[in-house]
Amino acid sequence: MANKKEQRLFTEFPEVTTEHWEEVIARDLKGADYQKKLVWKTAEGFNVRPYYRAEDLTNLKHLDSKIGQFPYVRGTKNSNVWKIHQSITVNCAKEANQTATTMVAGGTNSLTFCLKDKNFTDFDTLLNGIDLKTIELSFSGCGLKKVAKAMIERVTALGLDVEEAQMSFNIDPIINTLSLKGVYSCSENGEKCFGAIKDLIIDSAPYKRMRFVKVNGQQFHNCGSTIVEELAYTLAVGHEYVVKLMEAGLTVDQAAPAISFGMAISSNYFMEIAKLRAARMLWATIMQPYNPTRGCASKMKINAVTSQWNQTAYDTSVNMLRGTTEAMSATIGGVHSLEVLPFDAAYGASTDFSYRIARNVQLLLKHESHFDSVVDPAGGSYYIENLTQSIAEQAWKLFKEVEEKGGYTAAFKAGFIQDTIEVSAAKKDLDIATRRQILLGTNQYPNFTEVAGKTVTAESISRGCAKTSCCSSKEAQYKTLKPYRGSMAFEEMRLSVDQSNKEPKAFMLTAGTLSMARARSQFACNFFGCAGIKTLDNTFFASIEEGIKAALEAKAEIIVLCAADDDYVTLAPAVKEAIGDKAILVVAGAPACTSELEAQGIKNFINVRSNVLESLKSYLKELGI
Numbered sequence: 001m002a003n004k005k006e007q008r009l010f011t012e013f014p015e016v017t018t019e020h021w022e023e024v025i026a027r028d029l030k031g032a033d034y035q036k037k038l039v040w041k042t043a044e045g046f047n048v049r050p051y052y053r054a055e056d057l058t059n060l061k062h063l064d065s066k067i068g069q070f071p072y073v074r075g076t077k078n079s080n081v082w083k084i085h086q087s088i089t090v091n092c093a094k095e096a097n098q099t100a101t102t103m104v105a106g107g108t109n110s111l112t113f114c115l116k117d118k119n120f121t122d123f124d125t126l127l128n129g130i131d132l133k134t135i136e137l138s139f140s141g142c143g144l145k146k147v148a149k150a151m152i153e154r155v156t157a158l159g160l161d162v163e164e165a166q167m168s169f170n171i172d173p174i175i176n177t178l179s180l181k182g183v184y185s186c187s188e189n190g191e192k193c194f195g196a197i198k199d200l201i202i203d204s205a206p207y208k209r210m211r212f213v214k215v216n217g218q219q220f221h222n223c224g225s226t227i228v229e230e231l232a233y234t235l236a237v238g239h240e241y242v243v244k245l246m247e248a249g250l251t252v253d254q255a256a257p258a259i260s261f262g263m264a265i266s267s268n269y270f271m272e273i274a275k276l277r278a279a280r281m282l283w284a285t286i287m288q289p290y291n292p293t294r295g296c297a298s299k300m301k302i303n304a305v306t307s308q309w310n311q312t313a314y315d316t317s318v319n320m321l322r323g324t325t326e327a328m329s330a331t332i333g334g335v336h337s338l339e340v341l342p343f344d345a346a347y348g349a350s351t352d353f354s355y356r357i358a359r360n361v362q363l364l365l366k367h368e369s370h371f372d373s374v375v376d377p378a379g380g381s382y383y384i385e386n387l388t389q390s391i392a393e394q395a396w397k398l399f400k401e402v403e404e405k406g407g408y409t410a411a412f413k414a415g416f417i418q419d420t421i422e423v424s425a426a427k428k429d430l431d432i433a434t435r436r437q438i439l440l441g442t443n444q445y446p447n448f449t450e451v452a453g454k455t456v457t458a459e460s461i462s463r464g465c466a467k468t469s470c471c472s473s474k475e476a477q478y479k480t481l482k483p484y485r486g487s488m489a490f491e492e493m494r495l496s497v498d499q500s501n502k503e504p505k506a507f508m509l510t511a512g513t514l515s516m517a518r519a520r521s522q523f524a525c526n527f528f529g530c531a532g533i534k535t536l537d538n539t540f541f542a543s544i545e546e547g548i549k550a551a552l553e554a555k556a557e558i559i560v561l562c563a564a565d566d567d568y569v570t571l572a573p574a575v576k577e578a579i580g581d582k583a584i585l586v587v588a589g590a591p592a593c594t595s596e597l598e599a600q601g602i603k604n605f606i607n608v609r610s611n612v613l614e615s616l617k618s619y620l621k622e623l624g625i
Contacts, residue, residue, distance in 0.1 A: 018053060025050070043427060044228040044271070046390040052382035060389050062281055067375050071284035073277050073388065074376040075334045076299040081372050082330075083110035083136055083337035084362045085303065086355060090115050090141075093125040099355075101129050106356060107363050110136040110337045112170070118143035123150060133164045136337070138303075140170035140214070148200050148212060155207065168211040168260050171197060174237050175216045179412060180483070182476025186244075198248040201258045211301065213241050213259045221264035222308050222483040224425025227275050228391060231282070232398035233417060234261060236408040239286055239399075243407070252290040256297035260336070265326040266307045272326070273378050274387035276302060276333030282392055282399070304330040305339040311346045312487040313456050314494060315441030319343035324361050331362075331371045332378055338362060346485060347460045418479050425484075432486050433613035442487040443612055446529040452498040461491045489613055490530060493620065497532035500625045507536045507556035507583075509547040509575065512567030514540055520562040520588035527606050528558065531616040544571055548578045557623055559583045560606075565591035572597050584622060 029037060040048040057063060067074045086108045090096040100111055113126065120143065130137070132155065139147050148169045155165040170176075173193055178184045186193030197212055204210045217234030225233070238259055245255035263279065265272050283300040292298055306326040311319050320343045330338045340361045342354035365371040378384040405411040412418070431437035438444045497504065506528040510517035517540060525535040536554055541547035551559045561568070561575050568591045576585055587597065590607040606615060 018055065021051070042271075043226045043424065044391060045226075045394045048387070048390075052386055054382060056382055056386055057380075060385055062389070062392075063380075063385065065281075067379075070288075070295075070298060071281045072299055073281040074379050076280060076301075078375065079372070080331070080334060080375045082335050084108050084359055084366075085110035085112065085136075085138075085305075085337040085339040086359060087112040087114060087140075087339060090117075090120070090126065093120075093122040097126050097128050097130075099352075100126075102352065103355065103359065104130065104135060107359050109134065110138070112138040112140055112339075115139060115141035115143065115147065118146075120147070121150070123154060132158065132160060132166075136166040136168075138168045138170065138214075144169045144171050145196050145200065149203070152200070152204050152207075152210075160207075162206045162208060165207045166209045167207075168214060169200075170214040170216070171212055172214050172216050172237075174240060174409060174412075175219055178409065178478065179417070179481050180219060182478040182480040183474045184409070184413075184477070194244045194248040197258075198245060198250055201245070201250060201254055205254075208257070208296075211258050211260045213245075214262060214303075215241065215259060216262045218262045218264035218305050218308075219481065219483060220421065221266065223421050223481040224309065224428050224484070224486075225421045226424045227266070227268065227271055228394045228398060229421060229424060230264065231275055231279055231391065231395040232402065233408065234263060235279070235282055235286060235395065235399050236402040236411075238283065239403075240407045240409060242287075242290070246290075252287065252292045253294045253297050256287055256290075256292065257294065257299075260301040260303055262303050262305065264307050264309070265304050265330045265338075267310055267322055267325055269325055269329050270384055270387060271391070272329035273333040274384050274391050276304070276330070276335065277376075277378065277384075277388045278392035278395060280334075281388075282396060285396075286399075302335045303337045303339070304335040306330075306341050308341060308345065309484070309486050310439070311341065311343075311485055312439060312442050313346040313461050313485075313491050314450055314452075314487070315447045316343050316346065318441045319346070320357060320361075323358065327361050327365060328371070331365055334376060347456070413478055415479055418481060421481060428486060429489065430611075433489070433611050434609070435612055437486075439487050439490075442490045443530055445526055446494075446532075448525075448529045448535060451532070452495050456491070456495060456498075458492070458495060461488055461495060493613070493617060494530070494532040496625055497620065502623070502625060503534055504558070504620070504623050504625065505534045505536055505554060505556040506558040506560055506586075507551040507554055508538050508560050508562055509544075509551055510538050510540050510562045511544055511547055512563030512571055516564035516567075517562045521560075523608075524560045524562060524586070524588045524606065527610075527612060528560070528616070528619075530612060531620060533558070533616075533619075544574050544578070548575060552579070552582060557583055558586060558619060560586045560588055562588045565589060565593070568597065569593050572602050573600050576600065576602050584619060586619075 038050040042048060062073045065071060065073045068078045084107055086103050088096050088099050090113050151167055173185045200212045215234055215238045217230055220230040220233050238261060241259055242255045246252060280300045284298040287298040306323045310322050323340045327338060327340050340358040342350035342358045344350050344354045402408055402411045405416060432439060432443055435443055441447055508521040508524060510521050521537055525537050528535050536556060559579060561572055563571055568587060572587055579585060586604040586606055588606055
């Protein structure tokens with residue numbers, strides 16, 4: 001309630017109605033299409049308006065939710081303390097232990113050990129100096145059922161309190177094996193597969209903070225899905241695990257709390273905050289008909305990880321910035337743990353420095369920005385509350401569609417999951433190629449001086465993003481999901497230039513109207529720089545002859561004419577005639593005289609509507625690269 005002083009202050013300002021806002025907007029648009037100019041048509045299947053007001057909260061039922069109470073849209077607990085998580089690949093137990101102890105000393109309190117050997121047993125070396133009472137452990141990779149049994153025996157022998165043993169095991173045959181490898185390792189009734197998981201859950205019954213199934217929903221994001229697809233399919237897999245474990249003989253109160261969820265956090269800042277809130281609400285809704293008697297059965301434990309799909313192999317320092325904004329989304333949205341990927345993770349071999357920077361992002365959010373001091377700071381936001389509702393509605397619709405097809409496994413075997421994600425990935429790829437979606441340093445504002453070193457190789461660029469369990473010896477029975485990074489196509493092209501033993505040059509021939517010449521020169525430099533082509537920028541040439549002479553002396557393979565639209569009518573033909581076949585002529589812009597110029601043999605134009613990737617590939621092919 002506003003106090004009397006505040007109430008008096010409010011009277012000084014007249015109320016502005018929505019109708020008044022709309023009148024002002026219509027006037028400022030000057031006849032332009034409101035829907036095209038101001039309404040964001042998201043890939044998730046709903047539109048986002050340019051502004052929201054208190055009246056837009058009227059029909060949102062979840063607003064009655066309390067923090068830590070069903071349906072948990074505002075969080076599953078009464079604090080926003082999260083775990084700082086990092087992953088370590090175990091090739092050598094001693095080296096992995098050294099890395100782990102360094103991480104823990106630096107502030108990490110949650111670790112995943114990715115095991116490569118299915119017969120790994122050297123836990124004494126691996127866990128030396130790791131306090132199991134304070135550090136949360138997770139295991140992924142090979143032989144996880146054996147590992148889980150060994151760790152249950154270990155914590156029992158150590159006499160750990162039932163609340164102190166914080167462990168999870170990344171057992172995920174539906175995503176890691178079926179979806180990413182095309183092999184279903186469980187029988188049709190799941191008796192062997194889910195029976196083994198059931199036994200682990202029963203054997204660990206006293207330890208309430210042990211989880212044995214991990215729904216690796218981040219892999220949908222890594223394959224190019226939309227936020228709604230990632231959420232709906234993650235929920236569908238989680239539900240299927242609950243059903244299978246109950247069919248194996250467990251109750252919902254035993255099955256559901258044994259499951260944790262991995263989710264990616266992209267750079268779509270507010271949408272990701274809303275996704276996490278919607279995820280908790282939908283999972284609680286899915287569990288409700290099973291009538292769990294324990295609240296934890298309805299609480300979604302989310303282990304978030306910053307986006308692999310967004311990471312770039314060129315200009316990798318930008319990955320630090322991406323990871324920071326993604327970490328902000330995750331912590332505002334509320335997660336159990338968060339892993340900020342090292343900025344050089346695209347290479348596949350991160351360093352102590354990059355690991356340190358990654359965890360320091362979270363330490364800054366905790367200790368200097370105090371993100372852990374406020375629970376659900378997005379609660380009540382007109383915009384984010386509406387995003388939460390819209391994402392929940394679309395994800396619920398898709399979830400039900402999957403259920404109607406017999407559940408996730410049946411839908412995957414029928415190709416439905418793969419087909420929908422492929423469509424979304426293709427749309428994303430096109431948006432990157434045409435710069436509707438920007439990956440800084442890749443398809444816009446590249447680092448012009450960067451040349452691939454030892455770390456950026458064809459192998460590191462093409463390396464898949466999926467870090468799953470050991471490779472299956474069986475041949476794929478089903479079409480698989482394909483993890484990748486959004487920047488890979490541009491990186492492969494740029495690497496081909498770096499390794500070509502050539503140094504193709506694009507010369508900016510700036511003439512005509514100075515202001516337009518400079519603007520288009522800057523545009524063209526960014527355009528060709530994305531392929532690693534050396535750009536030779538120039539302030540201005542007083543005459544075409546002067547510019548042509550300089551371009552030919554520079555031995556430029558590409559000459560980009562940069563001028564105003566009206567200038568091209570005369571300048572472009574003159575340049576074409578002067579250079580002949582000595583270089584490729586490119587006109588920067590989309591002038592009204594394009595068809596006239598094309599009739600004179602001028603075929604190359606670049607502008608904001610160009611498919612940057614395909615255009616650059618075409619020029620490189622013409623240059624023999």
